[in-house]
Amino acid sequence: MLILLMIGYVYGSRSAQLELAGLKGKISQQTEQAEATLLAITKEVEEKEAKRNAQAVLQEEQDNAAKTEIIRLTGELANRPVRVRIITESRACSGSSSGAAATNGQDSDRYAAEASGLLPESNSKRLRAALADVETLSAAYNSCRARAFMALE
Numbered sequence: 001m002l003i004l005l006m007i008g009y010v011y012g013s014r015s016a017q018l019e020l021a022g023l024k025g026k027i028s029q030q031t032e033q034a035e036a037t038l039l040a041i042t043k044e045v046e047e048k049e050a051k052r053n054a055q056a057v058l059q060e061e062q063d064n065a066a067k068t069e070i071i072r073l074t075g076e077l078a079n080r081p082v083r084v085r086i087i088t089e090s091r092a093c094s095g096s097s098s099g100a101a102a103t104n105g106q107d108s109d110r111y112a113a114e115a116s117g118l119l120p121e122s123n124s125k126r127l128r129a130a131l132a133d134v135e136t137l138s139a140a141y142n143s144c145r146a147r148a149f150m151a152l153e
Contacts, residue, residue: 055150059143066139074132081124 119127 052150056147059146059150062146063139063143066142067136070132070135070139073135074128077128077131081119083119
């Protein structure tokens, strides 16, 4: 009987050892697969980060160019008188053919009486400042929009 117990113990332990070896093999296989997947994902993330960094550098260059251009144009406008044209009728907003004709070069003489000429210096300064602000805001919006699209890619 003792021999039967020993034979049962040997077979039982062998079965457990075979099962344990099989589980160790599966764990090794899953570990290798996980490491390969992690390596592939890490490489993909690094490539996307490099692409985003390159786009960010390019966007920064474009932003700096836009700032420089705004400063240049603002300085250029600072030395020029501001001419305005005031149209007192609703033609400018109606969208009709007569409103479109007012912007045509040939018909501008017809509306010459409506042009008021130069703005006073104080108004010109405010208009220049407002134009600089609008240009700066527009450039900032375009930059933010471009960066938002970069983040979506």
